[in-house]
Amino acid sequence: MPVDNAPAATRKIASFVLSAEPERWTSAGLRDLPKGLLLDAQVRASAPVWLHIVAETGMAGFLETGASLVSTGMALAPGVSAVVPEAGDYFLIIDNRDGDRPSEAQVTISTTEPGQVDPSDWLQIANNTLAQVAKALGTVFRIDSPDLRVEPVGSLAPFREAEDAIGAEFSRHILEHTTAATASPLMILAIFRHLGPRLLALSPGPAPEDESFPAALMVMLGYRSQCEAALDYLGTPELSDRLVAPLPWSPFPTVDMAIDWKRRLAGGGLLSDWESRYLGALRDDMLTRLQHTPPEWLAPAALEREIAGRTPKA
Known part of the structure; x- marks a missing residue:
């Protein structure tokens, strides 16, 4: 059509x-x-x-x-x-x-048309998108659907403290300093970095020093091209500095981190590093789906271990 x-x-x-x-x-x-x-x-x-x-x-x-x-x-x-x-x-x-x-x-x-998204429409567009993202996350992971929304917070803070409210001022700042095609991947990366600790807490293991889980999460959920677009942007010093400098705190990786994550993603190591923690956060029915149609990046043994760990002992 x-x-x-x-x-x-x-x-x-x-x-x-x-x-x-x-x-x-x-x-x-x-x-x-x-x-x-x-x-x-x-x-x-x-x-x-x-x-x-x-x-x-x-x-x-x-x-x-x-x-x-x-x-x-x-x-x-x-x-x-x-x-x-x-x-x-x-x-x-x-x-x-x-x-x-x-x-x-x-x-x-x-x-x-590209470049014609009115900034005044961004709040409605973002909230429509976030409602669908939140619903999807609640069907994939062992968490309640997060209350993702965009609303004014009075500053350029990316999120309202201890809430899932994304700052409208932050969202508009991203749109004004990038393009609509780049703003969406950057917002997704910021959201996944915000939710990452909640998902990591669902699977056993010490708190990781590596902060690349949000990028791996994007790819595992099918957002590979968006992840690459966000990392390309954030890995360019002049673009990253212009975007991040006005923020009171940044939800994004540093330039060096973005370059490293992109390199590891291209080499396949980024996904394998987070495979077990991702599987540990999934709902049982999602594990069953993966069992029937495993993605290329998933090691069958890792999936079998996760399913076995959830199977009640006789």
């Missing part, structure tokens, strides 16, 4: 219907999306479904692990907003694999 990308800043809408049988998924192609495009998809379904946006290059990962650019929980009216990280073809997927009856979904897609 082509999306109209005529060179105008106004929002455009495509509308169509997709049907998915029980235990099946169906998709529509979104062709030639430019980098930085804001993509908003809203669905009204006759039976609850999952909604995913997946890059064509990421379809193999989606089929193995469910990794996507963005996903919702199972609902009658799921919706997502996401910034396209790389130019190319994408798929909108109506996922009825957990359903027990057919679902007919009315899909409405709106787009905003």
Whole structure:
């Protein structure tokens, strides 16, 4: 399903219907999306479904692990907003694999051209995205869905102290100093760094000195291209300094850390270093899914150890 990308800043809408049988998924192609495009998809379904946006290059990962650019929980009216990280073809997927009856979904897609996201719209865009991220985290990990939201905090502090409230001033600062395509990966990295200690506490082991878990977490959850984009930006001294210098404290890695994490990610060591801690934080049903469709980075023995450790002794 082509999306109209005529060179105008106004929002455009495509509308169509997709049907998915029980235990099946169906998709529509979104062709030639430019980098930085804001993509908003809203669905009204006759039976609850999952909604995913997946890059064509990421379809193999989606089929193995469910990794996507963005996903919702199972609902009658799921919706997502996401910034396209790389130019190319994408798929909108109506996922009825957990359903027990057919679902007919009315899909409405709106787009905003790269560079045309009004800063005044950023709060609503961010909160829509965060609501879906929080819901997804609660279905993947052994935690309650965090109350992720963007609201004014009176300073450039990234988060309100001891809360999951992300500073609106911080969010706008990122948008004003980067681009929409870069701002989204940076926000995701900041959120995962904020949530990292909570997830690490779910699996045994001493507090690690290495701080790279948020980057590994992004990749393991299917945000590899976003992670690389964030690390590329933060690994460039002049860009990182301009972004971080005004902040009272930084949720981002230093320049040296960003370069090191990117190097370890390219070599495969970053994921293997955090494999067991990631598995320890997952819900039982997610472990079962990984058992059926293990991703390439996952060592089968590590998954077997985690499942065995949770199996009650006779």
